[in-house]
Amino acid sequence: MLEAGNPVTVVCDRHGISESTFHLWKQKSDEAEEAEDRASPFFGFSERVRASQAIAEEKALKIVWDAAVGGRKVTKTVVKRKALVQDEPDPDWGPGSERRRLVMETDRTLLEEETTVTTYQTLPNPSLARWFLERRNRKDWGNSLSLTGEGGKGPIRYRDEGKLDLGKLSDDELDHLEKLYEKAEAGAGAADEPGADQG
DSSP: OGTOOHHHHHHHHHHHHOOHHHHHHHHHHHHHHHHHTSTTTTTTTHHHHHHHHHHHHHHOOOOOOOHHHHHOOOEEEEEEEOOOOOEEEEEGOOOEOOOOOOEEEEGOOEEEEEEEEEEEOOOOOOHHHHHHHHHHHHHHHHHOOOOOGGOOSSSOOOTTTTOOOGSSOOOOHHHHHHHHHHHHHHHHHHSTTTTTOOO
């Protein structure tokens, strides 16, 4: 199922095991492979999982690649059937009148067939080519967000504009700021009291 591209969750549900069991088996498999314990029932499990997932990716990538580069030959066959018609007297229209009547297959009359076969090559798909490049080489082709400082070095410098550097204020300015803060707090407290906003 992994070769068909199914995620681990689907494979686990299909086989009636939990994801934690699957990951435990993989862990035991990795440990057995590292210890070269070929007697372990888990030996080779992780390798088979990786190989199956790689096959699924290879199949999908081939489809994307073929569509991206184009040039694939496609043959389209169109069959048009035409019913033959014949003129014959119709008694409902009086003597000598003729009306066209459809000749059906039930009358054992062959129908005309016109078969058109068209062969063409698919065009390259630039969006799929870009998709491939973005994932293969994100640095050069991807739309990425840089989380480093200038020139790709060091951490990002962050400045919180909402904080004040109180060290730059004088003692008088700090006293004034403290009084403003107390006044604002008292106003907020009064507003929280029941009936504070009433008349």
